[in-house]
Each structure stands twice: as structure tokens, then as C-alpha cells.
Amino acid sequence: MNEKTVYNTLQDHQKNETWELQSCFKVFLEWAEIYNSEFDLKIPEISLSVANLKRSCFGHFHPGHNGFGLRKEIAINRIYLKDREFWTVLGTLLHELLHAWQEEYGKPGKANYHNKQFRRKAEGLGLIVDHxxxxxxxxxxxxxxxxxxxxxxxxxxxxxxxxxxxxERGFSKMKKWECACPVKIRVAVSHFNAKCMNCGEIFKKVE
Incomplete structure (x- = not known):
């Protein structure tokens, strides 16, 4: 059984098993896919749990592998599910998903869990996160x-x-694109389709 099948099987179990958190997991997994699609996060595996965490946190991201060998585990704090407004829980889910995005495509901080790259990514989506x-x-x-x-x-x-x-200082929604020349340009759209008039190549996003 390959890893992709393991993640799909886990999600199917969480959504279809008759238990007290069934409806909760259906919603969280649905929103994880919405974020993945709407924000073009391209997170290949999503391992989601609901657990009793420390009262000082609403959610947690487990870098690397958890005890079951699953990568990028995202945990939502169960003790706050009834007390928080739904939209804030969805904000926590997005926050933790951005940690998974950074582990997959960015450079997670070693001393600073919420480094500048993470904070800029979050700010670009409307989450203002401090260090x-x-x-x-x-x-x-x-x-x-x-x-x-x-x-x-x-x-x-x-x-x-x-x-x-x-x-964050210098935050910008401008993204860098380049062709084969390479000519480099910056545009403030996530989906840019243009061809260089010199080399004839389509511009590709580089950051």
C-alpha cells in the first residue's frame, strides 16, 4: 500500500466511521481541500487529527513523521471546539496547513517556528501572525x-x-516569473499566462 493510499484511506475512515467526531472530520477535511485548491497550496498529503492539546494552543503542526509514520500531521485542539467561533477554527486550520506548505516547499525555521517566510505567506492570505x-x-x-x-x-x-x-516589511503580492532568456518580471496575479517575445517560451513562476 503506497503512502497516497494510506492518506486517502485514513480520511475515508475519519469521514465514514460512526463516532462522535465524524461530522467534525467531514468539515475539517472538506475545508482542508478547499484551502488546498483556492490558495494553490499543493500539499500532497494531509494528515488531520483532533486531540486534547495544551490550553496555550488552538492547533499544532507535527513536522516530519508522527508515531504512525504519517507526514505533516495537523492537530486541532479538541478542548476549544465548542467555545470558539467556527470561522476562527477554520483560521487555525489554515494556519497549520501553512506549516505543512512550508515544510513541503519552503524553509521552516529551526529556532523560530514562525519565521519571516511563514509570516509573509500567512499575511498574503489574510492571517497576520507574530513570531x-x-x-x-x-x-x-x-x-x-x-x-x-x-x-x-x-x-x-x-x-x-x-x-x-x-x-512584515516589504510584503508584496507581486510574484516573480521568468522565461528561458531569462527575462524576469513581477506581476500581482497567481495565474499568469504570457509568452516572451524574444525566446517564445511561456513565463514560469519562480517564487
């Missing part, structure tokens, strides 16, 4: 893909206060 991992949210929907996706799928969010966290 300790405390998460606040961009209140302007036009600047928050997170809020836009919640609205798209019918999740209500109250009026948010201004974030007290400092935003």
Missing part, C-alpha cells in the same frame, strides 16, 4: 483571501478589530 504564532486577521476583505473564501462558502465573520501585530 510566537499568535494569529490575528486582516479586517479588510479586499486584502484577505481568507475572508473572501469564507464568504464564498457561506461562513459568516463578525466585524474584526484592527490587528495589533506589525505587518
Amino acid at each position: 510566537r504564532g499568535v494569529t490575528e486577521y486582516e479586517k479588510n476583505e479586499e486584502k484577505s483571501p481568507f475572508l473572501q473564501v469564507l464568504k464564498k462558502y457561506g461562513v459568516s465573520v463578525p466585524n474584526l478589530p484592527e490587528s495589533t501585530h506589525k505587518k
Whole structure:
């Protein structure tokens, strides 16, 4: 049995097994796929758990492999499920998924779990995270893909206060693309389809 089948089998079990967290897992797994698709995260395996974690955290990401040999385990703190608004739990899920994204494609910090790369990625989606991992949210929907996706799928969010966290300096939604020449350009769209007039090659995203 290959690893991809293991992850699919685990998710099928979590969604179909008759138990107290069945409906919870259905929702979380559905939203994990929504984020993966809407934000183009391309996380190949999603290992999700709901567990009693420390009261100081809403969720946790386990780098590498967990005790079952599964990669990138994301845990949502069970003790807060009834007390928190649904949209904030979805915010925690996205936060932890971004750790999985960084482990797959980026450079996770060793001394700083929420390093600059992570904070910039989160900020680009509307999550304003400080170096300790405390998460606040961009209140302007036009600047928050997170809020836009919640609205798209019918999740209500109250009026948010201004974030007290400092935003990352130099943050930009501009992405670098290059052709075979290579000519380098930056554009503020996630899907860019253009051909270089010199070499005739399609521009490819490099960051």
C-alpha cells in the first residue's frame, strides 16, 4: 500500500466511521481541500487529527513523521471546539496547513517556528501572525483571501478589530516569473499566462 493510499484511506475512515467526531472530520477535511485548491497550496498529503492539546494552543503542526509514520500531521485542539467561533477554527486550520506548505516547499525555521517566510505567506492570505504564532486577521476583505473564501462558502465573520501585530516589511503580492532568456518580471496575479517575445517560451513562476 503506497503512502497516497494510506492518506486517502485514513480520511475515508475519519469521514465514514460512526463516532462522535465524524461530522467534525467531514468539515475539517472538506475545508482542508478547499484551502488546498483556492490558495494553490499543493500539499500532497494531509494528515488531520483532533486531540486534547495544551490550553496555550488552538492547533499544532507535527513536522516530519508522527508515531504512525504519517507526514505533516495537523492537530486541532479538541478542548476549544465548542467555545470558539467556527470561522476562527477554520483560521487555525489554515494556519497549520501553512506549516505543512512550508515544510513541503519552503524553509521552516529551526529556532523560530514562525519565521519571516511563514509570516509573509500567512499575511498574503489574510492571517497576520507574530513570531510566537499568535494569529490575528486582516479586517479588510479586499486584502484577505481568507475572508473572501469564507464568504464564498457561506461562513459568516463578525466585524474584526484592527490587528495589533506589525505587518512584515516589504510584503508584496507581486510574484516573480521568468522565461528561458531569462527575462524576469513581477506581476500581482497567481495565474499568469504570457509568452516572451524574444525566446517564445511561456513565463514560469519562480517564487
